[in-house]
Amino acid sequence: MTYECFTLEIADRIAHIRFNRPEKANSMIPAFWRELPEAVRDISDNARARVIVISSEGKHFTAGMDISVFMQGGLARGDNREIDAEAFRHKIAALQETFSALEDARMPVLAAVQGGAIGAGVDLVTACDCRYASADAFFCVQETAIGMTADVGAFPRLAKIIPEGWARQMAYAAERVPADKAKEIGLVNAVFDTPEALLDGVMEIAGRIAAHSPLAVAGCKAMFNYARDHSTASALDYVAVWNAGMLRAEDIREAYLARSEKRAPRFDDLKPVSRTP
Structure with missing residues (x-):
């Protein structure tokens, strides 16, 4: 099956999902939120691989949620404000399920982050089992900077991965945490010099996992x-x-x-x- 937002290759019992919209910084357009859980659940339910690796093409891992999702999501409030809000809550829940699919997968999910993991990119990687970064990577809870509270997974997961004080600082200040600091606070397991070395290293780790029962x-x-x-x-x-x-x-x-x-x-x-x- 072909996807609009990423490629999927399964080889040596490793499923490699690679975001392939580098010209748009791999932003998460409406199709992304449908395609990713569909692909992950298919791999998991049908035991098509023993490990899932998520990486990206281009300068950034992902710029996060695309503005088109907001336009379709009905941020605007009309005369029925409370009724609109109730419907919007269900839309957010559907978006949350996209990343929960990673957490619910039967096999480990490894994230290989180059460049920025911005906004919903942080929500995504915190739903993965392990995170790795290239030296140019950074992580940013960008939602605060655009006037909203992150709502698709960062808060219930981030403070369970890194010290709560750092999770709060990332969210309150919307500050960019570079790869070396991310490793220091435990957000990533390892930092590789280049994106190429990153992918090689993560695939080697995935191979070791796939060799076990x-x-x-x-x-x-x-x-x-x-x-x-x-x-x-x-x-x-x-x-x-x-x-x-x-x-x-x-x-x-x-x-x-x-x-x-x-x-x-x-x-x-x-x-x-x-x-x-």
Whole structure:
């Protein structure tokens, strides 16, 4: 399938989503908000890959939400202001689901950021499992600078990734956080010298993830997401229940056998799942 806002290539069990509107700084036009969750859910539901990598073409990762989304979204208020507001709330919820699809994917999602991750770009990368940057990258909660409060995911996620004081400063001041500072505060895992080195490095990490048991990796992601939002006691209970039901002896046996035979292990992929009854 072809997409208007990005290309999708699946090779070596890695799905690579690459934003391909560099002439528009990869701004998120209305089609983007439909296409991205559709692509991610297809990869996840049908187990088409073991890892998802998101990168971009051009100078910037993304300039964030395109103004056309606002024009279609009905920011204007008419005589029925309260009724308009109620409808607009549902539009925001639909936009939020675009990035929640990344968090809900069964496999890890890695973001490779070059240039700016601006506005909704921060919301996007905070929904990913891991973030990496080139030396020229920067991150900016731009919404404050244009008179609005970011509403598609930054606030519930950013302060769980970086110190709350830095999350607040980023939001209140709409300041650009460069790649080196982003690494210092834990927003990104690593900084690479060039965009080319960035993509090579992230693909190498993705390859290492893809080499492991997809079931074990999916379990890790489920546990991290659950533990983030629940007490330690609840998270311990959940991982015990998970392993009681889904610990796979065949994968453990294959991991040890492959190591002893000095070869790459061979694991079964996850099975497709259906969203319909």
